[in-house]
């Protein structure tokens with residue numbers, strides 16, 4: 678057995694912020710100021726504003742302030758979800774990662790509707806994030822909360838194995854609480870779906886030559 682000290686959560690957060698996580702159809706690219714305008718635009722759509730219950734439109738100044746706070750934290754990883762050609766199609770985060778690895782939250786997820794129908798980008802982004810949660814960090818549980826009428830997100834969470842564990846109120850709107858533990862995370866069939874899409878995309882690219 679190695680005597681090398683195990684990396685802390687903070688060390689691992691910094692490592693994830695330093696390099697992209699490569700998937701088959703998307704990459705999770707560490708969030709940086711270059712992503713502000715694209716993410717602000719996606720977050721300010723009426724759909725995202727409604728489901729994320731944003732009290733006011735995001736601004737460049739506000740996003741810059743948020744990024745300063747984010748950069749100082751060591752329990753939060755925010756990514757831009759990028760298509761393989763580099764196009765930013767969404768954003769997602771694993772945050773409030775506790776130092777004892779007991780839990781973290783997944784959220785701040787948005788995928789641009791203009792790209793979402795092309796391929797299961799959301800699904801692969803969720804799998805890459807949960808692979809970090811349970812693989813990289815070895816967390817005991819991932820929590821997430823979803824607006825009561827967000828059927829799309831509830832369906833995605835159910836496919837990933839999340840179970841409803843409660844509800845709470847955010848500024849007058851009911852939100853449902855979900856939790857996922859490693860024993861319920863069964864990603865193999867979902868990964869196979871993503872891999873099939875990647876092969877299909879490769880075949881289409883070959884045919885187009």
Ligand SMILES: CC(C)(COP(=O)(O)OP(=O)(O)OC[C@H]1O[C@@H](n2cnc3c(N)ncnc32)[C@H](O)[C@@H]1OP(=O)(O)O)[C@@H](O)C(=O)NCCC(=O)NCCS
Pocket residue numbers: 724725728729784785786787788789793794797798799800822823824827828829830832833836
């Ligand atoms: C949530 C979001 C990222 C999902 O992106 P998407 O790529 O369109 O979603 P997907 O195509 O991967 O998944 C859609 C799923 O919802 C299901 N669905 C679609 N409409 C539905 C509805 N009205 N009710 C229930 N399920 C529905 C689909 O059948 C599919 O589930 P399945 O794969 O199990 O069949 C995107 O809608 C978004 O950015 N929304 C605004 C922000 C938001 O809600 N973020 C989450 C906050 S917790």
